[in-house]
Amino acid sequence: MTTTTTGTRTAARVVDAVKVYGAGDTAVRALDGVSVTFPAARFTAVMGPSGSGKSTLLHCAAGLDTLTRGAAWIGDTELGGLDDRRLTLLRRDRVGFVFQAYNLVPTLTVAENITLPLHLAGDGGDPEWIDTLIDVVGLRDRLRHRPAELSGGQRQRVAVARAFAGRPDVVFADEPTGNLDSRSGEEVLGLLGNAVRQTGRTVVMVTHDPVAAAHADEVVFLADGRLVDRMEVPTADAVLDRMKAFEVPS
Numbered sequence: 001m002t003t004t005t006t007g008t009r010t011a012a013r014v015v016d017a018v019k020v021y022g023a024g025d026t027a028v029r030a031l032d033g034v035s036v037t038f039p040a041a042r043f044t045a046v047m048g049p050s051g052s053g054k055s056t057l058l059h060c061a062a063g064l065d066t067l068t069r070g071a072a073w074i075g076d077t078e079l080g081g082l083d084d085r086r087l088t089l090l091r092r093d094r095v096g097f098v099f100q101a102y103n104l105v106p107t108l109t110v111a112e113n114i115t116l117p118l119h120l121a122g123d124g125g126d127p128e129w130i131d132t133l134i135d136v137v138g139l140r141d142r143l144r145h146r147p148a149e150l151s152g153g154q155r156q157r158v159a160v161a162r163a164f165a166g167r168p169d170v171v172f173a174d175e176p177t178g179n180l181d182s183r184s185g186e187e188v189l190g191l192l193g194n195a196v197r198q199t200g201r202t203v204v205m206v207t208h209d210p211v212a213a214a215h216a217d218e219v220v221f222l223a224d225g226r227l228v229d230r231m232e233v234p235t236a237d238a239v240l241d242r243m244k245a246f247e248v249p250s
């Protein structure tokens with residue numbers, strides 16, 4: 001099933017997701033029965049206190065880690081049913097990633113970094129789409145530069161373009177602005193939002209920053225490994241207020 005009850009397409013979802021790290025006395029239940037859908041062509045932010053399971057949810061939803069129980073889907077593909085080879089292909093062909101550390105290849109130019117996933121897939125990609133992306137991230141005059149010659153914000157913009165290069169079903173971003181000053185961070189968040197609104201792509205972003213979350217169409221809140229709330233049309237103030245409610249009164 002790829003639709004929700006409202007008829008919106010679902011890019012990714014987890015159902016009754018449980019993730020336990022370790023075993024016995026030291027076991028940590030990072031996800032404790034989370035069910036959440038990430039609608040296609042939407043920008044969803046995942047928020048919650050430190051240790052609430054945000055990164056674990058992102059990693060399991062993206063096929064970077066496996067659930068202890070429950071199911072994770074990309075489109076109509078259930079990840080638990082895939083062997084290692086198919087999972088690798090799915091991550092390569094249908095999912096994009098942006099991490100806090102830009103993870104660019106230092107010896108390659110900006111242009112080569114952007115198209116690297118396509119070359120690894122043995123596919124030149126769609127030149128028109130790559131061209132559009134280069135304009136979306138504003139890097140046309142930097143294409144022959146190497147990462148060391150770029151600012152942090154520019155490096156993350158390369159990583160954003162790379163994540164979208166293969167037209168993935170969904171781009172997962174884990175604290176993509178964590179290393180950036182607020183201005184560069186705003187630029188990168190604006191790009192993620194534009195990629196969703198102008199090109200109909202899907203983004204799921206983990207952040208601890210209410211200002212970052214306010215760039216999303218919707219925020220989902222985790223606490224203690226559970227989904228506790230969703231907020232449409234978020235503002236930074238409303239997200240901050242919701243986060244304050246998680247704080248234990250002293």
Ligand SMILES: Nc1ncnc2c1ncn2[C@@H]1O[C@H](COP(=O)(O)OP(=O)(O)OP(=O)(O)O)[C@@H](O)[C@H]1O
Pocket residue numbers: 021022028029030048049050051052053054055056057208
């Ligand atoms: N590899 C691991 N081994 C053991 N425990 C882990 C591992 N990864 C995460 N955890 C634990 O699982 C829980 C959830 O961690 P997770 O990183 O998903 O939270 P988070 O909400 O992303 O936190 P933060 O905002 O601090 O990054 C935490 O208690 C964490 O210590």
